[in-house]
Amino acid sequence: MARGFFGWQVVAAAFILAMCSWGINFYGPSVFLHALHLREGWSLSLISAAITLHFIASAVVVTRLPSLHRRFGPVAVTRGGMLCCCLGLLGWGFAAAPWMLVPAALLTAAGWAVTSGAAINAYVAPWFDRRRPAALAMAYNGASMGGVVFTPVWALLIGGLGFAWASLAVALAALAVTWPLAGRWFGRTPAALGLFADGGTAAPPPRPMPAPAGPLWRQRGFRTLALAFALGLTAQMGLLTTLFSIMAPALGPQGAGLAVSLTTACAVVGRTVVGTMLPPGMNRRVAGVLNFLLQMTGSVLLALAAGQSVPLLLTGTVLFGLGLGNLLSLPPLIAQREWPAEQVTAVIALVTAVNQAFYAFGPGMFGAALEVWGPAAPPLLAAGLQLAAATVLAIRVR
Template sequence: MTGGFFGWRVVGAAFGLAVFAWGIGFYGPGVWLHALTTGRGWSVAIVSAAITLHFLASAAIVARLPALHARFGPVVVTRAGIVAAAAGAAGWACAPTPWLLLPPALLTAAGWAFTSGAAINALIAPWFDRRRPAALAMAYNGASVGGILVIPLWAALIGWLGFATAALTIGLAGIAVLWPVAGRYFRPDPARLGLHPDGAAAPPAPRPVARPAGPLWSQPAFRSLSLAFALGLVAQMGLLSQLFSLLAPELGAQGAGWALSLATACAVLGRTAVGWLLPPGADRRRAAVLNFLVQAAGSLVLLAAGGSAPFLLLACVLFGLGIGNLLSLPPLIAQAEWPPEELAAVVALITAVNQAFYAFAPALFGLLRDLAGDWTVGAAALALQFAAALILRTRT
């Protein structure tokens, strides 16, 4: 933490919330798919459909997040999300038939909506203005840590205790830790503590941000921002869903696992570098375009690797460097382009659009691979990343 400014403690609490949120709401379903299909012999298609429902329902819920925060407060909504995620995970584990995955999928959808990207941005935004890129980078790094720590934890606990007990253990531990954390760190706001954003001695000067005309969907800036990152996240989710099986023939199962860990570590590095090094007046869209192009370079290397282990690892590094910034850059761009009073609604709707798109990415990339071969994974990701970069710069 930096000095005694309470905002950095909020960042630390948000980091912990992100570990839990991504450990259940983002990475968890992939582990559950394996547990339910191999352990119970359930259909991959049906379990995958429940995962798609999880993300689509969350997209619908997260669009209402600013209204829920305004009505009930961030502490109540965050605690509800923690409990919903824990109860939903237990429901996935205890469902007696595949069709009874639908109710727990809706619970985990609510938990994911109330505790993930838009929620964390809403918790951090009141505390930071000039230093918001660094604060968001630190908080969102909890998402990557959730992948590094919670996926192996899920696997170990399921193997040791069984799926149901593992889900109850992780869910109850999350509630026990994060329930008091939410009350302690997410209830105060700077005004109540007599503080200003960034710990400054005076409030920040008003930013010269013009109020865009009309509803968000009618604004070219919003359309380009939401569509660009939606396409980028389709590329990212689709590629990541296939990457282990693409790497395993050349690197082995253990080597493929280490390669994915390398990509995750690069995600932390890339997000932290952008968060701390992005100048206050920099064109944040340009930074995002560069991020898409770095990932496109990784997709191109993957496409041309031809089974070469060094090139496969290079592809993981290049692609990984951009992974984290697809989460942290949209709220930073929105901060620069919309008035503060509209920011929460803009970020929530961007998040909803992103989730509605990337919910179908694993199925789309799997279908392309089945129809035309492994090369389509890198080619599709490359095309989507170039399209995202072009759309973001045109603002149309």
């Protein structure tokens, strides 16, 4: 591999974009919910409805990402997306009436759609073939770092400035970082620089691919891929939402917070291990099935702990966390092997749309399960969804 290969700079830039985008659009909504409820006294269900709108609207927009890139170019789309994120963030922060949450949610939805997982894959994938698992793992680790970095920053700024001015500070900082970053690293292609994938001296030999079998929705491979990861991410989003409440009786508030942070740290470890050690000849759906089963095991242990047994809670948290990050990085790797290169971006955009349409309802569903049936219910529900996801994904395993 060539020394100083520009593709690794693109990975670093994608890491930073992911950190900013997830920090605002994925980890931010839980902060918005708490801050607006305290400041305005609005009901949690009303604010949660706006958050659901944020994810659902984003699922609609993300299907247009490939055409937006073709028409306007990745630099303009990324800059426009981050501008929407930041304007929407100000809408959340300065909202003085419930109706103001609607335009705020639509703006952050538009920005999230064009700066989230499908976009990260679109920027990184052209630069790597053999090394794509490791490159995507490194880039997507920025998503996990968004939670590690932004969550305490949100708490610090809101405590010192209030939610409105904290949102302004985060918006300005994110825009100042990502605007020049997009222009420097996302507007170039390997061909334009006379480079080849992985920093090699020649283009990799093309893999034999079957001819496209009609629209994606009619392809069994696409349906199983999209549904499996939609189920897995619904389980993941819902369990993460309730995890603090499940942990708190046994660990106390501080211990529960540390345990949730441990989950995020394990996500980075798990994604990095899979990205760097995935055998080149392995069927990547098998890796996905094993990942779902690992998370299912962790969820079952959390259910058995019932919020009381500390060793079981921590073991379950680690196993669940190790599979956390791979639900983002595995779909592009599976798509790389199952579709021609020119179709992969469209496949991932549509998979992302399906995922978001499903997991938008995860927090409400798991919160209701916790309220009605107690702390064992959310992890049991997650385990059932993860088993279903593994079963669906295995349909295409040969």
